[in-house]
Amino acid sequence: MRVAGAVALAAALATAPAAAQPREAPASATREQLTIGITQFPSTFHPAIENMAAKSYILGLARRPMTTYDAEWALTCLLCARLPTIENGDAVPETAPNGNPGIRVTYRIRDDATWGDGSPVTAEDLVFSWTAGREAATGMGPAELYRSLHRIVVVDERTITLHFDKLTFAYNAINDFQPLPARLEKPVWEADPRGYRTRTLYDRETTNPGLWNGPYRITAVQAGASVTLERNEAWKGPAPAFRRITVRTIENTTALEAALLAGQIDMIGGELGLSLDQALALEKRAASRFRFHFQPGLVYEHLDVNLDIPTLKDARVRRALLAAIDRQQIVDRLFEGRQPVARTFVNPLDWMADDSIPATGFDPALARRLLEEAGWRPGPDGIRRNDAGERLSLELMTTAGNRSRELVQQVLQGMWRQAGIEVRIRNEPPRVFFGETVSRRRFQGLALFAWISSPENVPRTILHSSEIPREETNWSGQNYTGFRNAEMDELIERIPVTLDKDERRPMWRRVQEIYAEELPVLPLFFRSDAHIWPRWLEGVRPTGHLAPSTLWVEQWRVAR
Amino acid sequence: MTGRAWQRFLGHHAAVASVFLLALIAASALAAPLIAAALGHDPFTPDLFKRFEAASPAHPLGTDELGRDLLLRLLYGARVSLAVGLVAALVSAVIGTAVGLTAAWFGGAVDAALMRLADGLIALPSLPLLIVLAAVDPARLGLPRGAMWFDLARIVLIIAVFGWVKVARIARASALSILRRDYARAAVALGASGGRVLWRHVAPNLAAHVTVASTQTVGAVILLESVLSFLGLGIQPPLPSWGNMLASAQELVFAAPMAAVWPGMMIFLTVVATNFIGDGLADALDPRADIVKA
């Protein structure tokens, strides 16, 4: 027994060096293969079912939506020939059948848009996508588009007119609307719409070329581990640089880092990559091997304040809380200044960001004064008390197990303690935190988490008073703070229907002003993604919002 | 323990040394506030200007990712980790032995029910149970919210609920094989009561297996605490434990490996010490040990 065991172990170890392959060859101008590491594996490959960062990253290589926001955060056409606007006459406001102001928008699919099996992308593919999407049984994700898009008219094989029963400034953004190959998918759907989700070819025959219209198509899937894509021969756009791209899933970020250092992956997609401080530490040691890019984005880390808590009802206390914390120091020390401190929920990169509005910075004297005014005076144990003798003590919650947030949380706790505010930390797993405590407004003080949004996102669900979660409405809405402000409500209703950007600008300014004055939410910072590329790779342009950098993979180049 | 057992235990040098080691760790953990005062740091307040400092006279082991003194955090961590590790292992051992003996003695339906319960606990996915528990707000049960003793008691309870199974199965298996031996059968035949047979004949012979099985779990239990913290069921920051110090060092493997080495060392030392003490106890309690020595 002993011998057998020893021999087996020796054999396992002995094969190792013998079979070892030579390490990565030096960079050359053309490369067969690019291997990307990310931390998630998509549960489905269907473009319209479920929304998941890993799926959108991988499908960015293999299929194109009609429109998207680009790296400059401007709306742009990917599959359409030109962006329809009211100015160029492709979009015409009209009255919808339900009497509301609506609009009809005409899109022309690019002439060279082709599925991987050589057949053209046609109007019928879009019509099928809409028909299937608006049928509740199909189970597609966000249905807002399918609800407001009440009629589609096919103009010719490549041209369609969409009739919407509402008119907002984002009338021509159909980022979630993408053609599905009707020739392949329609029969499957028609046979059983309810079972479509489990029978779609996207999941049963993922490698079928006819499903993909991007520069690459999926050629192999190893469940939970990797997806291999090869050049799509039918792609008519600029030829991409690599013959093959493999996207590997390594969920543990330390293991992901090790795989990068071991040369098993060439790059880490920042959309689903290392945590920022991990990447910063890696940069110090491996800057000669890799290029690091830190892309500030639309993930807004903040503290929701429960405005029903008597102490926190007082705006002076909220302002004091903000003035007592040095967010710039946190960003500088923990994240080497790579994440912008937030003034409000509006990202500094968004066009309507207004840095002239007065914002509360780190100001201990102000914090002290405001707390005194609000009746909180220093107590014997260093914690402030009010006249009734109650201690100024709050609960601060976040998602347990999120290391980065737990670090920030402890620093905040220390800073508040300096101002005489006691903060008790009580963290919960994300399931409980988001599923119950925050969404049912049961947090007793402050809740630290992040919102992710899109460019010029109207914060209706977060700030409108009708969106306060209540038992009667089955806890819908995301105004977890319980914020009510008539002027804010009105602005939130008017902004979407104001088509002129210059008219919206003062309204956006006012929204930010109210937010910064009332402070229903204490802004912390916007998160940055850490993109790590090999030195020989050029042309990757991260966006900082939900559109992945892979949507422009044909611009990725190998340096000479 | 009888005098002879003491004698045998004291003869086990590794066990005796381990008792001193554990006592030393426990004493310095209890003295942590004094040491903190002597060093002049607060191990709970972050100082972002002193992150990842190397060892120095002011910080004998350096500082952690938030600039807090590592030595002090190790000592405060010892309070949680030692308490959880030792108490949970002990509680699991007691429950496990009791269940194992009951099953072996009564047999039949009792045995079947207890052992299938044990099988069920092994197969039952603990994750949803833990998440459900995490959602229970102690305040609504009239229990204190955020009190440390409550958090600790909850950790011990959760670990013991899953931890007794292994001990129970080992105790049962060994008890069955002892009960069939001649001296045990003779005792039963002579009309000794069940309790007496189990206590006098079976329990001493189980000691070796049970101590080995349960002292072995001390390490796992200390680490399990950090898994519970990950689910919000453990202790809350900024309170340290060896397990959560080790867990938060995971992302810093390449950047700050020492952040993991120290808590890892402490866990290793505790495991070594408890296991040697376990061995010493098993030897001391074994009724046949004298025969060999003689």
Place this chain on the structure above:
Amino acid sequence: MLRLIGGRLAQAAITLALLSFATFLLIGLMPGDPIDLAIAGDPRLGAEDAARLRALHGLDQPLLARYWAWATGALQGQFGFSRLFARPAAEVLGDALLASLALLLPATILSAAIGVTLGILAARRPRSGLDYTVNFIAFAGVSLPSFWLGILLVILFAVTLGWLPAGGPPDAPGIVPWLRHLALPMATLTVLGLASYARQTRAAMMEALRDPWIRTARAKGAGERAVVLRHALPNAAVPIITVAALDFATLVSGALVTEAVFAWPGMGKTIYDAILGNDYNLALLALLLSAAVTLAASLAADIAQIAIDPRVRT
């Protein structure tokens, strides 16, 4: 023996029924279903979408009704579709199980073989240098968290030396890529697993070697090798088999952390995802599987015990 197995099968059926219900209940009781979480992560999903998706996945039905539907299906061998992966649950689990077994079987065999050997060696000379060495290896095994052992091996063999891949299943078919990709995770599980075998064997063997019949055997002039292997080991086997059965059963439901470090798409990760995703069909099938293995392992341990000594009553 047949009566024992028959009785056990009846008990197993009851245990499985109770367990599946308990699991169903627990998953259902977890606050916040995945639809809630999807809304928190996707600003484009509204309350209406949530209600629609919930109805679609049947998450709005009462728990008992859903359990009944599942149980009647399961009795007919219909385990349904995985909500998360949109594939038959059995298919998803089958892939994961194969990946897991490829790793676990060799690791369990290796750790048992090495652990028992070390345990016997240590027991023969208690408190010798060899005994202390074995003990320290075992202590290291129980105090090293799997994450750290795994990542240390990766840093040494993949990052520094570049001999072995850092993780993941092999891309290419063939025995050599498989062995290369298996080597590190297998080594991790083996080191972690052998500790328990070594310590338990050592304790059991030391006890067995003290028994009177060993002295009798020695007195009759049996060789040391025969004494240890033929006389002492069978008596020490009971606790060892008990431990082995327990360990294997625990491992089948997944070595979550080891899988994570080596990006190995096995059972641990699948079950974790299924539970957090409220994927009842997948989670329950996984539960049935791991419960069946547990019950079988515990039955096997009892049978082995009887085989070693027929006097044991059960």
